Amino acid sequence: MGKSFQKLAGEDPLSGRLPPGQHLARGFPVLTYGDTPVIRPEEWRLRIWGSVEKEVVLTWEDLLALPQHTFTADFHCVTRWSKLDVTWTGVRIPDVLQAVSIAPEAKAVMQRCYGGYTTNLTLEEFIRPENYLVHTLEGQPLPVDHGGPVRTLIPHLYAWKSAKWIGGLEFLPQDQPGFWERNGYHMRGEPWAEERYSDS
Template sequence: MGIVTPGFRGRRSEEAAELPPGQYLTSDFPVLSAGPTPQVDLDTWTFTVTTEGYEQTTWTWEDLLALPQEHPTVDLHCVTRWSKLGTTWTGVSLDVLLEDVETAADFVLVHSYGGYTTNLPLEDLLDGQAWIVHELEGDPLPSAHGGPARLLVPHLYLWKSAKWVSGLDLLTEDEPGFWEQLGYHEYGDPWREQRYSGD
């Protein structure tokens, strides 16, 4: 147990007991990003998967919408400590997008419009754990929250769910992304409180 601060009582709720360590509940939806919000035109939007052999598969906005859509309802955990429960998204499972991609890669570097990157193991994108989403609560995803489309990997801290996603590089060796180079954890499991490098 940490050092007790006299007079601090805090606020407890049953819901908060269900949260990962160090998180608190919020009902609004804060935003964290390192620069201006990119404005991405749907007419030129693409999502590209590049394998370790530099083979590319590209989807346009129409292509994405033509794929089977799922509606995951998930909890979000941001490394800045807020959690938001029960958000519902619309998008395409990475299982669908990667189904016909031939690869022996174990790692992924995610790219975004605006230059943001983040890395994670490929297996964390598969088996129903990740989506490219374009709707939040039934409405088009606002640009401040990553629209037109973002990655959603809700079992990791939210910085892994790259906003304004533009593609994935499948890699045989792990390569740190933007926040991962700046001292944040390489994996980012909220339940093990992997916030910063070495946690």
């Protein structure tokens, strides 16, 4: 049989799946800086402001009223572990932003979280259709340790860019560093380029 039908002898089944320097995780590790905030879904709010025509605040009910998608994505942590084929349910970022008129001068977004964590993305990186606000992990409500009730999922970048306990999106006229970016992490964080730290 050809390669498309049968794994060749000695071929690594993870070939092409793990970025450089990554290893496959056992389980789903939890890494958090600072305290873990606990927010009940009915109390959760997403404030969207900054370089927008008008500030918008979404509730849990608003989020669930948007088109829902269940999908799988690989998850790569800057601390060198990866978890493959994680199943999530949530709302695509472009669908969330249908309620918002982003101003022409907007070039970036700062994700602001319950508990004070922040991380930045350029607007181009943020509005990609494979990015989500997720509320369900493997068919269950997103656990608080993994960012529940709602986190962003930015699967093409290292996981520190997928902000846990998301509570705000501040659109900015220029890119600015968030918490880890101010502390030596790369401004972008692309796993396949090993953009781990600011000097890489």
